[in-house]
Amino acid sequence: MRNKLLALALLSISATIQAETVFVSLEKDNALAIVDPIEGKLLKTVPIGQRPRGLALSSDNKFLFVATSDDNTIRMLDAETLKELAKLPSGKDPETFALSPNGEKLYVSNEDDSLVTVIDVASKKAIHEIKVGVEPEGITVSPDNQWLISASETTNMVHWIDTKTNAIVENTLVDPRPRAVNFTADSQQLWVTSEMSGTVMVLDAKTKQPIKTIKLEVDGVTFDKIQPVGVVIDKERKRAYVALGPANRVAVINAQTYQLEKTLLVGQRVWNLAFSPDQKRLYTTNGTSNDMSIIDLESQTVTKSVGVGSYPWGVAVKP
């Protein structure tokens, strides 16, 4: 018994010591930055393809997917060796995409064609196209794999697509220019950021209607600089974090009361966010200051910024 406990303790120590890896896509460098966030160091930069933006890891952390927009493809890499395994037929100019939780499907927003392309990862084939509103951008799949969500920037709508039938079941009108969409871990709520109105809407996954619209405000920053983009919600739904774009801040929202608790000053034009696997830290990509910020979530302070390269866009974290 004691030995077992000791072994557990040792295991947990080694787990905390083992550094995680942060991948950041660099839109203007055509490269991927590899960062050790514990040391706060850029380890290396590897060439990846033309204009890399969206970035995601498979849930088993074995594969890394990178949308190289100007190559009109999504590259599938071995997450360990970064060796390219395949080029997926994403359609034109892929920017954002989402993986199904089981890793079987990859859904891509095709902005110019008002389409979502469904790719079967195993066969590496595009198997379906779904007609959505004008300029689809934000895309996500609910953790229970029931809903595929596509947000259309110009149509100002969130489309609820049944993952079994690939058919739109419901459309929710949201605030102007929706950018990012993300579910809570229990798949009960969908959070939607709207860039032009400076708001985050929380939608109920059952009724598909808004429960709350949170207006984001920062003292000393005019309303039109507050342009929310990336949003993440922690596993317990205690807090949500929203990247505020040119306001250069991350908003900390109490996800139970929907109150804006504070804002944290990060780099310029903060785009996207990702938690560390233990959700103790938050990583941000700062588009125009060419760095990422590391936020310690216990103390809610920005502990470090790491220079990564030109136009950091997407971020993914491998344990």
Add this chain to the structure above:
Amino acid sequence: MHPINLFIIVLVLLQGWTVADAKPKPKATAPEKPPAVKPVAPAKQIINIAYLSQEQTVPAALSNLDPFIQNKGLLGSELAISDNTTTGQFTGQSFVLSKFIVPVDGDVEAIFNNDIAGKFQLVVSLLPAESLNKLANSAGGKAILWFDAATSDDSLRAEQCRFNVLHLLPSRAMRADALAQYMMKKRWTKWFLVVGTAPEDKLFADAIKRAAKRFGSTIVAEKIWEHTYDARRTAQSDVAVFSRVDEYDVLVVSDEQGLFGEYLDYRTESPRPVIGTQGLIATAWHRTHEQWGATQIQNRFKEQAGRWMEEQDYAAYLAVRAIGEAATRTKSNELTAIKDYILSPAFALQGYKGNPLSFRPWDGQMRQPVLLAAPRSLVAVAPIEGFLHPKTELDTLGVDEPETTCRMNVTP
């Protein structure tokens, strides 16, 4: 000849659309269970918009490089109709654009009275200032909300303003302020102002003088370009002589028709940049613009039109999109509901320029960033960083609320 008999192009574009599952499904006999999935489309609501313009005679061109584009604005409004229609598929609304393009020698007033007055409440106008104001002020015109996608006249946004006219393009004052902010940032504070002989050139020069005063610059010299020689042949010697004035930092040119401005750059006595209506220009839209999702609309427009999007296309696009946004949010096709929403603080239009766009309630001007563009490079976007405003930095451009002479809210 009867003016009415003239050749009129009236096209009605009815975007066909279908919605999957729109038909109600046959009901089962036991009605206690509501359907699991709500029907997607409610009853169809039609939003009618008129597009009114008059063709122009092809002006004398300084060079034959850029072909003259007839009917600028039309393709912009059509693109917006197709965007609105996509949204409409999901909301049960249908947007119909009826186009009235009056030939050069046609009678705009007669066509307006016959075909638009009493029949439409929302009109996108590509008319020049004088005819727009006349129609907006007429008995039939007062019952219409006008979207001006063509003029930049400050007077239409000031003493000549109308309660029922919204302006999509930046005013001359906004453009001049945008240029002035950039010049201040570069510390180019001594300006040599060169003005053409057209009345519009004087208006833009007035806006430049206002901006100089506002931002603390000095106009060290001002000259009128008289067109007394053929610039094509003699620009080299003439411009050098013409530009021999007191020490200045930048030459500001006012030549809205483009009759001589292009010949100033590289030919002045002193090596100074040219800015204004040529050289570095202030514009609502430009082909070099690709930030904030602009690439997407540039691509969509080019695919449809086969050319770059012009300012008037952008303005007409915004006009129809503003109507679409208001109709979707209010679920209405009524003039009052649409106008109230457009002028409310909730209205925020995506215009691919980084800021939400809205209308200034005091003069109906759309507040928007102004692009500062060289022919092949986007140089800056005004408001320039550092020019601050308590409400929105966009209001550092043009006429702000305390200075307005417009009494737009007073219904005549």
